[in-house]
Structures are given as structure tokens and as C-alpha cells.
Amino acid sequence: MKFLFLLALTWGLEVLPSQGLHPAVRLLDAAGVAVHVTGEPLSPERTCGTCHDVVFIKAHNNHKRLVLGWADARNAVLTRSGELELDCLLCHLQAPDVFSRADTIEAGQLGWAATATLAHTGLVERSLVGWAWKGNRFSPSGEVPAEILGLGPPRDGHCGACHGRTVHAKEEVRPHFDRPGDTLSAASGAVFSGQQLRHGGYNLVGRETLTRPWDVHAERQVGCVACHLSPNNPARRLTKRTGEDANHLLFDPRGLTPGQYLLRPSHEFSLENPRSLRRCQDCHDPMLRHSWLPYKALHFSKLACETCHIPKSYHPARSEVDRTVLTNHFGSPRVELRGVQWDLRRSAVSPVEGFEPILIERADPDGQHRLHPNNLVTTWHWEGSQPAGEPSLDDLRKVYFDGQDFRRQVLDLFDRQGDGTLRVEELTLDTDQRRDWVQGELEGLGNRGLQLVGTVEARHVSHGVIGGSWALRSCLECHTENGRPGRAMRLTHVSSPLGRLELTNGLREKGEIVISEGEAWFEPRRLSPAMLGNGAWAWLDRYGVGLLGFALAAVAMHGGLRWTGHRRRRKGL
Amino acid sequence: MNDTRQIYTAYERFWHWFQATIIGFLLFTGGVMHWPTLLGDRAFEVSVPLHKTFGLILIANALFGLLHHLVSGAIRHYLLGPPADYFSQAVAQARYYVSGIFRGAPHPFERNPQARLNPLQKLTYLIILNVLLPLQIGTGIAMMLVQGRSWADLPDWLDRGILTGAHLFGSWLFLVFVLLHVYLTTTGETVFGHLRAMLTGREHPSRTGVGATGTVSTITEEGP
Numbered sequence: 001m002k003f004l005f006l007l008a009l010t011w012g013l014e015v016l017p018s019q020g021l022h023p024a025v026r027l028l029d030a031a032g033v034a035v036h037v038t039g040e041p042l043s044p045e046r047t048c049g050t051c052h053d054v055v056f057i058k059a060h061n062n063h064k065r066l067v068l069g070w071a072d073a074r075n076a077v078l079t080r081s082g083e084l085e086l087d088c089l090l091c092h093l094q095a096p097d098v099f100s101r102a103d104t105i106e107a108g109q110l111g112w113a114a115t116a117t118l119a120h121t122g123l124v125e126r127s128l129v130g131w132a133w134k135g136n137r138f139s140p141s142g143e144v145p146a147e148i149l150g151l152g153p154p155r156d157g158h159c160g161a162c163h164g165r166t167v168h169a170k171e172e173v174r175p176h177f178d179r180p181g182d183t184l185s186a187a188s189g190a191v192f193s194g195q196q197l198r199h200g201g202y203n204l205v206g207r208e209t210l211t212r213p214w215d216v217h218a219e220r221q222v223g224c225v226a227c228h229l230s231p232n233n234p235a236r237r238l239t240k241r242t243g244e245d246a247n248h249l250l251f252d253p254r255g256l257t258p259g260q261y262l263l264r265p266s267h268e269f270s271l272e273n274p275r276s277l278r279r280c281q282d283c284h285d286p287m288l289r290h291s292w293l294p295y296k297a298l299h300f301s302k303l304a305c306e307t308c309h310i311p312k313s314y315h316p317a318r319s320e321v322d323r324t325v326l327t328n329h330f331g332s333p334r335v336e337l338r339g340v341q342w343d344l345r346r347s348a349v350s351p352v353e354g355f356e357p358i359l360i361e362r363a364d365p366d367g368q369h370r371l372h373p374n375n376l377v378t379t380w381h382w383e384g385s386q387p388a389g390e391p392s393l394d395d396l397r398k399v400y401f402d403g404q405d406f407r408r409q410v411l412d413l414f415d416r417q418g419d420g421t422l423r424v425e426e427l428t429l430d431t432d433q434r435r436d437w438v439q440g441e442l443e444g445l446g447n448r449g450l451q452l453v454g455t456v457e458a459r460h461v462s463h464g465v466i467g468g469s470w471a472l473r474s475c476l477e478c479h480t481e482n483g484r485p486g487r488a489m490r491l492t493h494v495s496s497p498l499g500r501l502e503l504t505n506g507l508r509e510k511g512e513i514v515i516s517e518g519e520a521w522f523e524p525r526r527l528s529p530a531m532l533g534n535g536a537w538a539w540l541d542r543y544g545v546g547l548l549g550f551a552l553a554a555v556a557m558h559g560g561l562r563w564t565g566h567r568r569r570r571k572g573l
Numbered sequence: 574m575n576d577t578r579q580i581y582t583a584y585e586r587f588w589h590w591f592q593a594t595i596i597g598f599l600l601f602t603g604g605v606m607h608w609p610t611l612l613g614d615r616a617f618e619v620s621v622p623l624h625k626t627f628g629l630i631l632i633a634n635a636l637f638g639l640l641h642h643l644v645s646g647a648i649r650h651y652l653l654g655p656p657a658d659y660f661s662q663a664v665a666q667a668r669y670y671v672s673g674i675f676r677g678a679p680h681p682f683e684r685n686p687q688a689r690l691n692p693l694q695k696l697t698y699l700i701i702l703n704v705l706l707p708l709q710i711g712t713g714i715a716m717m718l719v720q721g722r723s724w725a726d727l728p729d730w731l732d733r734g735i736l737t738g739a740h741l742f743g744s745w746l747f748l749v750f751v752l753l754h755v756y757l758t759t760t761g762e763t764v765f766g767h768l769r770a771m772l773t774g775r776e777h778p779s780r781t782g783v784g785a786t787g788t789v790s791t792i793t794e795e796g797p
Contacts, residue, residue, distance in 0.1 A: 547749055
């Protein structure tokens, strides 16, 4: 009987539609007319606005500012046509074509961007002027069947398209540093995948023993939206109210119905908004575990969960971004990575060691200052006074490129090997001659008061979480003189490039830059001298040892004199 | 045995050795916590709760000792006496330690069951019992409460750093005290004379007379 029940249940699950509950959609253009009739670009706002309150969504959407801002930056110097709309399909389509969309934006065809996102659906194909609709994919009533679009809530892959590496368990995690949108992975080494490290496409050092997944949440089917949630989603909302007027409520029964939510879903996925970010403690109670840990409350008041549960990042991350040079005519800066022995961009078999995040104190929403794991990224750039800020990308292109090729003067100045080509490592302003030449060229383009500045910023490492024996358990990881809390992180060579290195505001009070053997390091401020074993009382120990030594010497001398006197008396002297 | 007399009661001897053992454990586990790499991760992990437990036992034993001395009247051994008398007696005792002891001179004070401590021992114990031990117990308890989050917010002038530093300072002083204490047990008529007295509780009257005993060590062993 039980077997039959399980069989029925399994069969039932298999026949559930994989596309969810979304109905067929009539795709509309900006005028509200069906696109397969007019041939005009898709307007997501008109299309989705048929059922969803787009005005509300646009007003409650921090992604809108980010996505549109990014697009503006990408085609700032290109010819523009049409307007870029907020593209709902980018996150809600089953298989959005982010590359076609990016290409379309870079080509300045902003109005076609959302249409290009549909390239994988077979509804459109490239044409000479943009994109052409394929009418045979539409139903007779002009609607697109739900199974073609697969509309639904965003999955990990959607987030990963812009934020970093999210890899399905059946895929292989491979190094792809030149693909667009690797921001989170590049900045902090984040990979959100349930796959075991040893199975990935990286040449990880000691990979055969790395039986842990990239992220334990991904392994256990806890996706991005489980923690980065819509603040008014009734199915996922945090039960505890955080408003001052109702912070005594453990559960607030008032909430939207599913229908109300689907009409007006908030898209404020801000990390600063406590209602849109589920923190570790919202799901886990650390006090109920960690039975081996003494002074749990004290440890949890000083350490973020990530400090022990992200002991190492196995994905390389940026250590330096040098925007004073361009490595190609698209405007890519020189990027240095930490955690890899060679250059992954040139050799996929480069041994990857990963890196240990640096622990830096920061204030949590509860007001408590805790140590969090971070990666430090140094960004080199020119800082001008006239016009204020950084010279434009266009000016830098003019300095380095003639069309798609490096200028003759650049080759003469930077090509150390004299092979007629420039490698990434050759492109750095590490001599006065190179720096002064580039500065002079930029000044010739109207930039005044230029200074070469390297700003160091901390990028929080919050993915790549692991538990069990892979998490830090050894007390000596922290409670030693060279323990993690005070351990420095290498920033850069002091002369590559030749510029002024400075800390961003958030870092300035957390530590200082120290120079050691030609390299710049960030050394965190020493923590409380109360922390056992951190060597803060070494000076007192020196006095203590001195006092003990003095006492020993006094005892030895006193005892020696007693012994001598005793012998003399025995001999009757 | 007939020519010996009782110097320490059974309880006083038990109390002394128990307290000595606890102090030894506290110094050892404290050292492991202060230099965690000394014996490795496991030793550090074990030492933290052990140190706390030994500390609590020491406090309890100290309280029992105080109660015993108050009730039995043995606390009179620790009273300095009139200042004028005390000063001259202390000078005589100091002169014995820095010169007389090398020449085999008689001890300036006779030890007996009614007066077991010489003037320098009294002063030492005044400091140990009224300053050093309360300092260690006080800072130890305070750190325990802070670490256990019972005191979430300490005043600025009393942060955990100061507590730790004071506790560490006291530990070094205790270590020096233990060294001197052990050495001074050898200043009896024989090297192990005082040690034997603290083990058996009895001492020969002729050996407690002038010039034979009255060292700091004898009283130190009695403890608070």
C-alpha cells in the first residue's frame, strides 16, 4: 500500500508542468499592439503591465537603477537608438539570452534589448535592422504559449548571469574570467553551486581531497531567492516584523494574498533592507549547535557566521584592477587575481590554491560589531581635478588605441620583450617614463591635475558557505599571535603601478597599509587584548619572565651562599 | 614521636596541599591558554573549561579556609601586631635572611603552635591574601561573567583588556611567589624539615627553637 502511494506521489510530481502556473502571454510593443503584427520591439512594461502593476514595481525596484545604470555605462560612447526598458524577462524567462541582450545594448540598439533576451525561445531572429519576430511561434490568437517562455520566479542561474558563478549540479564549474557579469565571483570568489570542488573544471591544488561542495546551501537546494527575497512575498516573508512599531511581534498574520503579491511584487532586494535579506540567524540558531564551543554567546557576538563557515575561497578573486591601462579596445582594465598561481585567462590548467579571506570588523544590523570575511581589491585609477574625477574611457582609448590596435608609442613604451605584442603583465605604469607619458597624453586631451591613485576596498565574502568538518573548528585558527583575526592580506607591489595607495572610508579605521619587502599589505587593527593567545600582552610577559628570572637568580645565589657557608662550618673554617 | 608537637592540624595540611594542587593546575592551564601553541589545539580546548573549574574550586577552598581561620581563631597568626614592635622584628628577620642564615646564626623567632609566622611571613601573607588572591579571584570572575555575556556592557575604564592584563600580571606574581615559597621550605634545619612538617603536621620542639626554624616557608605552607 505504501509502495503504491509513493508510486502515485512520484508519478504526480513527474506530470506537474515544469513551466509553473503562468498563463500564455500576448507580447506587446510600446504602443500596446501585438509585436508579431507590428514587428516592433517588445515592451516588457506594456506586456507584463497587462496583469502586473508596473508602476509599483518600478517604484520598488533597486535592480532597475543598477541594470539601467550598467547599460548606460556600457554604451556611453556609442550611438543610441530607442530607450532601454526595465527588462522583466531577464530574470523571469526560463532561458534569457543575456549575451544577445548585451550585444544589442553595446550596439546601441537599446529599444531591441528586451527582444534580444528572447533569442533562445525561437520567437525572434536577428535581422539587418535589429530583430525579426517569427510569427509561426505565436498562437492563432497572437499569444505565446507558456511553455515557450517558461515564466516564473528567478532561479539561481538568473542571479548568476549578472552577479557571479551559479552552476547547476550537472554542469562543471569552469574558469571563465572574461565572460561578462562575473562581479560577485570576481570580487569575492563566490561560486554558488552544489557541485563538489573535486569535480569542477579547475586545477585545484589537492582537488582529490576536496569533497566539499562550493556552497552547502546550493547543495541542499536552497537557492538565491531563499535568502534574497522580495520583502512582500507572502510565501517567503520574514515572520518577525522589524519596524519599531511592531518589533514585539513574533509573527504578523497580516500580509498580502498571493494574488495581491503577484499584482504588486516588491523588487527591493537591497542588502541594506533587513526585510529583503534572510540572514544566517533567520534560519539557524547557532546557540542550539556548536556544543564544543566555549563561551558561545561571546564568540557569536564577535564573529559573523561566515567567519568560520567560509574559511577559504577556492575560486580566484580580484586583487587589483588597474584602470590606468587598457588591455583591449573594449576598455578592459588590467586585472590581477589572488588564489591562482598563473594567469587563468591564458591557461585553464593554472593551479588554483584559493585564498583565505581577511577578517575585518563591521557593524551588523543588530548594532554589534563582528568580524566578517573579506577580499581586498585595489583599484588603480587616475584622479583629476579638471574635470573632477576619473578621465573618461574614451580618453583612455585615445591614449592607448588607434582603432582596435595599440598605438605605436604604446608598443614602444610597454613592449619589454620586443615581440611586437603587449601582454597583460607588460601593461602597467611601473616606471616614471610610462606614467608620465600616459599622464601627458591624458592632459593633452584636456584632463588637468591628474594623480595616480590606488583605492583599497573590502568586498564581503558571503557565499561559498560550508559546514561540518570543513568549517573552522580549531581554536588555534584565531587564538594565536598570527591568528586569523590579525592576519594581513597582500594588496599589491608598491611600484606597480607608481601611485598613491589609500584606503576607502570603511577600511581606514579598520587597519593600515604596511610595506614589507616591496609589497603593500593591509594589516587589520589588533583586536581586544582580552582575546586569548593573540600576543597583545607580550610586553607584560617580558616583564614577567624578567621577574621570574630575577627570582631564580636570587634563589640560586642565596642557596649557593647557604651551601658554601654550610660547607665552611662543617670544615670548621 | 613523643618528643614532637603538633604544628598543623589535619585540616590545615589537607587545605594546604589541596590549594597548592589547584594553584599548580591553574598556572598550567592558564599558561596553555596564554600560549595556545605550546601544547596544541586540543590542550587549549580542554584548558579553557578546566581553568574555569579549577578557579571556582580555588575560590570555594579559599572561603572554607577563611571560615576555618575565623572560627578556630587561627587568624591571629596573620596579625602584624603593634607597628613599633613589628618593624624591629621584621628588620631582625630580614637581617637573618641576608646574613645570619649563611653563618648558621640562630633564628630570631621561635615557631610554636601559638605563633607560627615570623614577621616577614605575616607581611607576605597580608599581601597575598588581601591583594593578590582577591585580584586574581576578582578579575577571574569578572572575565567569566563578561565572556558568559552576563555583563554585556562594561564601563569604558574596565574593559576586558584591563581585566585580562591584571589577571596575567597577578599570575606572574603568583608564579614568582610559588618559586620563592618552594625555595624557602628548604631553609629549615634540614632541607626537607619544613616539608616533612607540612606532611605529618608535627615538628620536634628543639627544631622549632631559635635558630632552627621560623622561616617564611613554614608559615607559607599554612596558607590562608
